[in-house]
Amino acid sequence: MSSWKFNTLAIHAGQEPDPVTGAVMPPIYQTSTFRQRAVGEHLGYEYSRTGNPTRTALEVNLAALEGGYRALAFASGMAATDAVLHLLSPGDSILAVSDLYGGTFRILEQVFRRYGMEIEFARDLPEAAGRSDPSLIWIETPTNPMLKLYDIEQICAWAGTLSPRPLVCVDNTFATPYLQQPLMLGADLVLHSTTKYLGGHSDVVGGALVVREAELAERLSFLQNAVGGVPGPFDCFLVLRGIKTLPLRMERHAENALAVANDLAERSQVQQIFYPGLEADPQIELARRQMRNGGGMVSFIHAGGPEKARAFVEATELFTLAESLGGVESLIEIPALMTHASTQDSPLAVDPALIRLSVGLEAIDDLLEDLDRAFQASS
Numbered sequence: 011m012s013s014w015k016f017n018t019l020a021i022h023a024g025q026e027p028d029p030v031t032g033a034v035m036p037p038i039y040q041t042s043t044f045r046q047r048a049v050g051e052h053l054g055y056e057y058s059r060t061g062n063p064t065r066t067a068l069e070v071n072l073a074a075l076e077g078g079y080r081a082l083a084f085a086s087g088m089a090a091t092d093a094v095l096h097l098l099s100p101g102d103s104i105l106a107v108s109d110l111y112g113g114t115f116r117i118l119e120q121v122f123r124r125y126g127m128e129i130e131f132a133r134d135l136p137e138a139a140g141r142s143d144p145s146l147i148w149i150e151t152p153t154n155p156m157l158k159l160y161d162i163e164q165i166c167a168w169a170g171t172l173s174p175r176p177l178v179c180v181d182n183t184f185a186t187p188y189l190q191q192p193l194m195l196g197a198d199l200v201l202h203s204t205t206k207y208l209g210g211h212s213d214v215v216g217g218a219l220v221v222r223e224a225e226l227a228e229r230l231s232f233l234q235n236a237v238g239g240v241p242g243p244f245d246c247f248l249v250l251r252g253i254k255t256l257p258l259r260m261e262r263h264a265e266n267a268l269a270v271a272n273d274l275a276e277r278s279q280v281q282q283i284f285y286p287g288l289e290a291d292p293q294i295e296l297a298r299r300q301m302r303n304g305g306g307m308v309s310f311i312h313a314g315g316p317e318k319a320r321a322f323v324e325a326t327e328l329f330t331l332a333e334s335l336g337g338v339e340s341l342i343e344i345p346a347l348m349t350h351a352s353t354q355d356s357p358l359a360v361d362p363a364l365i366r367l368s369v370g371l372e373a374i375d376d377l378l379e380d381l382d383r384a385f386q387a388s389s
């Protein structure tokens with residue numbers, strides 16, 4: 011299996027035909043518990059919070075895609091984040107990038123700060139890191155919603171010079187392992203909201219962690235079972251099914267997103283555009299080094315300000331006004347009012363005229379026409 015290419019792993023890793031029936035897809039083992047022949051004598055499963063065969067299939071698959079030692083599936087991306095933060099103790103400090111998903115900001119600020127953790131946000135890492143003793147470095151790249159890139163290899167190399175060496179966690183939700191594999195660049199763990207591109211069809215909420223080493227896997231596996239934020243078997247099945255087409259979808263997402271970004275770049279109603287696949291993007295060199303393509307997310311600031319931005323997102327038809335991203339259908343939102351409302355009045359607050367697009371797999375001409383109509387309606 012280890013010599014298989016990514017596209018083959020996406021379809022086959024962890025998914026051998028069922029030994030009992032030959033079923034090609036892993037069955038949905040919709041059971042909470044498993045019979046024991048005698049006390050402690052079982053076939054590897056005891057209770058579905060601790061382990062379930064459909065979840066195992068997903069976890070083996072995710073570990074293979076990220077090139078990790080082991081993956082652990084969670085009920086949501088935030089449940090996975092919670093497990094990582096539970097590795098720390100009161101007094102420990104976290105150094106996080108300053109542009110990140112609003113829910114991550116919220117759990118850091120409003121949940122874990124209360125338990126005595128010190129949290130620092132830095133715009134540029136490693137250059138602007140104020141402290142040199144973090145226990146955990148939290149990177150998102152590309153970031154949500156500004157699509158800023160961080161140099162994973164460089165940050166991990168810097169982390170290696172600190173003593174004691176902090177853990178480096180990369181939220182790889184926007185890129186997916188098809189575009190970038192942070193463990194290969196030195197990260198200790200990778201986080202996913204599988205709700206997004208991995209699931210790919212806007213029909214499931216889930217999360218995952220993938221780790222490079224056994225000791226960390228053990229600690230997280232303990233937390234997964236002890237805290238219990240695990241996904242049900244049907245949700246695992248849906249994510250597994252989505253992953254099979256991940257490479258194809260990510261290629262088309264990026265193709266469409268680049269066409270949208272090029273179109274936006276020509277428009278006077280666009281004040282600033284953010285897409286790491288654009289030739290003119292200041293991060294293009296890092297994007298080429300770190301990512302296979304620019305991905306499917308595009309953000310831009312409407313030159314008409316917050317009111318026009320709101321009129322714009324309410325005028326599109328194909329781009330559905332909704333939170334979330336990464337599904338086959340195109341979505342549009344205003345982060346300041348929706349996904350990132352929790353950063354309001356904080357140093358992490360985003361421009362209220364910023365619009366985030368999750369560019370889907372529809373025909374590109376239809377998508378461009380939809381945006382054109384919205385520009386007319388909002389000018």
Ligand SMILES: Cc1ncc(COP(=O)(O)O)c(C=O)c1O
Binds near residue numbers: 114216
């Ligand atoms: C980058 C990123 N990380 C984590 C999460 C949290 O994932 P979930 O909504 O599955 O809990 C999200 C959700 O939007 C996200 O965009």
